[in-house]
Amino acid sequence: xxxxxxxxxxxxxxxxxxxxxxxxxxxxxxxxxxxxxxxxxxxxxxxxxxxxxxxxxxxxxxxxxxxxxxxxxxxxxxxxxxxxxxxxxxxxxxxxxxxxxxxxxxxxxxxxxxxxxxxxxxxxxxxxxxxxxxxxxxxxxxxxxxxxxxxxxxxxxxxxxxxxxxxxxxxxxxxxxxxxxxxxxxxxxxxxxxxxxxxxxxxxxxxxxxxxxxxxxxxxxxxxxxxxxxxxxxxxxxxxxxxxxxxxxxx
Numbered sequence: 001x002x003x004x005x006x007x008x009x010x011x012x013x014x015x016x017x018x019x020x021x022x023x024x025x026x027x028x029x030x031x032x033x034x035x036x037x038x039x040x041x042x043x044x045x046x047x048x049x050x051x052x053x054x055x056x057x058x059x060x061x062x063x064x065x066x067x068x069x070x071x072x073x074x075x076x077x078x079x080x081x082x083x084x085x086x087x088x089x090x091x092x093x094x095x096x097x098x099x100x101x102x103x104x105x106x107x108x109x110x111x112x113x114x115x116x117x118x119x120x121x122x123x124x125x126x127x128x129x130x131x132x133x134x135x136x137x138x139x140x141x142x143x144x145x146x147x148x149x150x151x152x153x154x155x156x157x158x159x160x161x162x163x164x165x166x167x168x169x170x171x172x173x174x175x176x177x178x179x180x181x182x183x184x185x186x187x188x189x190x191x192x193x194x195x196x197x198x199x200x201x202x203x204x205x206x207x208x209x210x211x212x213x214x215x216x217x218x219x220x221x222x223x224x225x226x227x228x229x230x231x232x233x234x235x236x237x238x239x240x241x242x243x244x245x246x247x248x249x250x251x
Contacts, residue, residue: 002108006120010088014124017084018131024080025132028072029139035061064145065218068136073155074213081129081212085163086187088121089170092180110247118171118239125167130156154223155214161231162212166191168238175246 060066133156137147166187173183198209210216211231216224 002113002116003120006117009091009117010121010124013084013087014128017080017087017128021077021080021128021132022135024076025072025135026139028068028076029136029143029145032064032067032145033143035067064140064147065151068147069155069213069218072133072136073159073218074215077129077133077159078209078212081125081159081163082166082191083188084128085125085166086170086184086191088125089118089167089174089187090180090184091117091171091174110249111243114171114175114239114243114246118167118242121167121171122164125163126160129159129163133159154217158214158217158224158228159212161228161235162208164235165208165231165238168235168242172238172242172245175242175249 060070130153133152134149137149137152140147169190170183170187173186174180177183194208198207201207206227208231211224211227216222216227
């Protein structure tokens with residue numbers, strides 16, 4: 001019953017997100033032939049951070065693997081996974097509505113209530129990340145290109161572990177505040193602040209978004225095991241904190 005209730009609470013966020021990401025992934029693949037035609041028009045005399053980003057994106061787009069990583073894993077999927085991780089993690093545990101009060105009256109522990117809600121959301125987040133990413137190697141032959149399924153799965157794993165940190169943050173905030181808006185807005189504000197900081201961090205500094213995009217694997221072929229383990233540990237700590245706060249909450 002708890003699994004079904006969690007599904008009912010999150011199904012529209014999940015289904016809308018899945019439809020959007022599938023469209024984004026298909027659009028990224030099918031737009032590549034047009035992108036290659038526009039590369040000759042990229043200006044080479046733009047200075048500053050913006051100019052550096054433009055030249056880097058153009059250089060990456062000269063190979064299909066670089067284009068997929070730059071446009072999909074580093075940009076579209078990273079941004080979308082962050083947003084939907086927050087949306088799926090935001091719950092209404094402390095709402096005074098009839099639905100929340102009914103849930104609290106069920107003969108189940110609060111630990112299991114939060115655990116099932118977290119497991120459902122994480123499963124949906126995993127599907128949101130993996131399914132559109134696997135669409136890329138499936139559609140690539142349609143434009144005469146190839147992309148390895150293994151690379152798609154490895155990048156998806158990086159996306160999921162890093163995005164689960166934002167999911168855990170939203171879940172924890174949902175056990176602190178009695179409405180859905182403050183957890184949602186605070187978690188999005190944190191994600192935005194990290195994105196701004198990422199623009200000014202040196203390439204050698206740790207960045208959750210660079211971990212999320214699988215940049216180390218793309219550039220060197222090696223997985224950032226330390227960063228992935230740290231992200232998993234932080235996400236697990238946030239989930240444990242959410243359970244601890246909720247079980248000790250006095251209603």
